[in-house]
Amino acid sequence: MVRDCPQAKWFPSRHRFALFRLLALARARLSKPPKMEVDHLLLAIDPDQSAAEQYIITLFIIVTLTCYFASMVAWPIAFLIAATAIQAGIVVGGLVVRGATSKIHLKRNSFFLMTSMVATSAYFAMQTSPARYVAWFFLAMVSLNGLAWLILRILRNTVRELEAQCAG
Amino acid sequence: MTGWWRRFLVRGVFWRQFLRFGAVSVPPWIEPLVMAAWSLFFLLWGPGRRGVMRNLKAIIPGSNGVTNFFRCYRVFWNYAWTMTDNLHFKELGVVPDWEFVGWQHFEAMQASGGAILLTAHMGSYDLGAHLFAETSGQRIVMIRAPEVDPQTHAFEEAHRVNALKIEFNVKATDLALDLLHAVRDGGIIAIQGDRVTPGIADLPATLFGKSTRVPAGPFALAMSSGAPIHPVFVVRRGRRLYRLVSREPIRVPATRSRDEAFAAAVAEWTFELEDVIRSWWYQWFMFEDFAS
16 A cells, blocks of 8 residues: 555556556656645555546447447347346356466456457457457457557566655 | 245345355456446345435435436445445455545544544445554454344355454343443444444434434443544545545533433534535435435
8 A cells, every 4th residue: 555645546556457557657757746635545556446447448348349249239239238248258257267266266257258358359350240340449459458568568667666656 | 034045135145145256256347347237236126226215315305206216326336336345355355545534533533542433334344444454553343233134144254354343233232331341441433323223222313304313322332431422434436445534523421411412412423424425425325214
């Protein structure tokens, strides 16, 4: 936990995906540091802490999957199927991918679901329906995330320096 | 009510087990969708939905049923997130961000050497207790109503955080002496003061212009021990973000006119409660009509 250091809100280590970590780094470097608006502040340094990131990813996944199903059925039904498929995937993944501890279990299930999403996108990318554009976009985002990871590897000392601001 | 199917009732153990499974299986990047879907599903719980909607009508004067239905969804959505944050903390050790408002009162409580923390059905017990462990060396005893369903109660007991001492409020006189000793020994007693469990002594109060009852225990304890009552609220401000709001302490003088002293203290408490609920109505997890 970081105490009374509002700058920590934009630490890359509070984000999960490399693309968001890179954006967080850019924001932390380029914009004014956030103000302290309360008496005291305790910020957790956890990669899943960013609300914006998680909401954007959720929206991205559900929209992508809805587009895939919409190439087969009507849009409202496609949305319902997409929402149900995600929930079913979580349960199936949760039962199949067993981990010794809760943390490992969650990691494995996350990997299982994201891999399923990439595999589904690869399948639709090879089809002739308009859904292939959505699939290409999804795969492009995955590639971009990989690129962001490489950039962050190069900038790791900058990240370390930034995050040292709130140390102690 | 007996039978294997009772575990599937709204307060049954199945949902707690399922929630636990969800907490360790749902990746954070898809959580909002799962929360949205399950909050919608639990809107089918008629008594809970109606209770929240009736309360909203009193909290927000002039509000209509249709708007309150969507507000009710927001209450369920926040409740789902709060329960999940609680489980993430217990199962994965994930802690949220914390903001503090009214820190001087919180500090005064920690320095007072024995105090009563009066709170409402907002936020999470275990997360609040973790925060206490982070910021204070004092012993905290939490008083709460037991779960209605015995299996759910046993499940919650088996999965609770060990560092936290929880007492269950089942009879009016059962805990009185233990709690008095705990306060006098410098401990902090945390009690929820917005709902009365059947069989527990209560006091009349007025909340949002309606007659209601609040537990008498914290006020009697404050009078007998001389310890102040500290209104403290844990409010969920967003995803993995909570705010601890501390208000000015309430004193209950030991006088001959007990009823008057209690009435004045209860009025102070309901004033603070109303103020907090009015600001964060979507955080008040009161699923029964408070005026009933």
